[in-house]
Amino acid sequence: MAISIVMPALEMAQETGKLISWLKKEGESVAKGEPLLEIETDKAVMEIESPGDGVLAGIKVQAGTEVPVGRTIAWLVRPGEVPPADEVAMESGRKTTAAAVPAASAISTAASANQPASPTQSVTQSATQDVKVSPKARRLATERAVDLADVRGSGAGGEILASDILAAAESKAGASPATVDSGSPISRLMAERTTQSWTTVPHFFVVREVDAGALNEARQKLGPEIEKSRGVKLTHTDLLVALVARVLLKHSRMNASWTREGVRTNAEINIGLAMAVDDGVVAPVIHHAHKAELGEIAVQRRDLAERARGGKLRPADIAGGTFTVSNLGMFGVDAFTAIVIPPQAAILAVGRIADRVVPVDGRPGVRPMMTLTLSSDHRVVDGARAAEFLRDLTEAIGSPQQWLG
């Protein structure tokens, strides 16, 4: 029997995937586990393996097309077999593909990792995996050139109804095409997640100026050796990630999440690193950063940055973060506030290191100063807890080699 190949859901809240390329041609034989196609999800480009042995047939979707997850995009058939015309086998096909991408559904984006799915989310998800469209809505969509993939159904079971198409057509007509950029998956996701965080997470901010002299010294001292052994330049960010992770060991409450049941302390310390890419920001994760040597952190940071730039981040790269560091020092920013990435409890915004006149032993002196701004979720931590964490972090930045030794 033919096996359907469906657009898989690799992330919890993923609604559509973009087919980047077919790695096999129509009619070509493919073995189970062989790379079959490349897709781009909200945050990553992934290779999808073949769910079985067979001949690739009935390709319905060409490269560059955005497809709702769960939709059949091609079939695997036996030699000579004709692919089914309808989508009757869709359900079994979905299971097959899910099995081919082990744990795919368990992987989620940095922003939604470990978040309990709310009823609304699960409704939306089932709707996009098996989109039902009323006959009238389908006709109207054709007449008004509305792409069904862009429409969210308002029916009781997520069905797309005529009113949804009319609303979509209206918003399309109302928008000025010259100024509106519907955006890439990353920019749209960024918009959604920051809105969700800013409007639902009660933020508060704790700011501290720290002397970065010792940090500079540590970098100068440890850098050359790491560059020699690992072939990567040590950055201030690497040092900060290592120090933050080690300080978090003492402050488990900062490494926690707000859940409906209450505060959950995360067992792992995984530091997300905010990185600018062409169309927004991603926060790939350095896992177990408290145990990782400085050199390992530097290597991981470099690899993640390269993959982020190439749009090749894997779901595992962006999943599981428990605390994030965002450094805008290289842009000359003195200080800024960052938006917490739920379900993480806090994010550290790092400004540039600049020479300032400060009191040194009672006299004016010039020191390399840096401003740290800690944004926290007030449901998880309070001002005193955040201040204590920042105090210990300041101390660690003042004597990094002691902490990294």
Next chain:
Amino acid sequence: MPETGGRELTFAQAIREALAEEMRRDPTVCILGEDVAEAGTPFKVLSGLLEEFGKDRVVDTPISEAGFTGLAVGAAMTGMRPVVDIMFGDFITLTMDQMVNQAAKVHYMSGGKWKVPMVMRTTMGATRRSAAQHSQSLHAWFCHVPGLKVVLPSTPYDAKGLLKSAIRDENPVVFFEDKMMYKLKGPVPAGDYTVPLGVADVKRVGEDITLVATSSMVQVALGAATLLEEIGISAEVVDPRTLWPLDEKTLIESAKKTSRAIVLDEGYERYGVTAELASVIATGAFYDLDAPVKRMGAMHVPIPFSPPLEDVTVPTEQTVFEAARTLCGR
């Protein structure tokens, strides 16, 4: 509807008036049936007709539905316009050969030389506590047979006008009266008027959902529409009035307008009238439907005598209201 000057009749009175007017107008019109003369039927529909027209034209028959129905077929073939009374619709079982193999076929098998201008009046409708053999609505059976016309009036006005059309029709017509509606009052003009067979009527204009309903279900639909109005759903109620000939166009146009439809009929839902009407709508209005067409008919059980049980076997205002609300996504 023409101006009636406030004149109101019950459904039963409207039927009687139609018969009386047609009997005065045409001496070939006569009535045959059990307890039709002195008793005026158990429902008192025909009271007074014996006195006016005499026992030659209002004929009490033996308890033999097959016999007097066959008699009527023969009388119709030979120039009369008999109106047969089958007391309970459940008893049509006994008349089937006469109706299906004789009345429905004669015109065709004689190459158009014979015609059978008869009317069979009978009853339907549950919730009268009459148990399994006196509560069925079996009109779908006749709808399935080419050569028979099937009429289901829902108001006194329609009852009078449709019965007159049925009596004047040159074909065998089966006329179903819901016995629960005999006391329903409504405006009825005095004097002659007819309602043509094959023309549906929009009983209530609405925008959001179409309730297609037959016979007493029209009243249920109108009640549900009032409930729906309170929650902001505007329901249109369409009564086909005759199931054959069927005014498909009006049904389809209404469903196209509202994009949603529920079909209500008191016959058994399974393989029933609702299936046919829903199919007509689904086919004709497919590209304008925003939801599947919903059917509501009698439960697939022999109608129970127990009142609480009987009441759940047929659609009610409340169940129609709930179904419509769900279909509209509220």
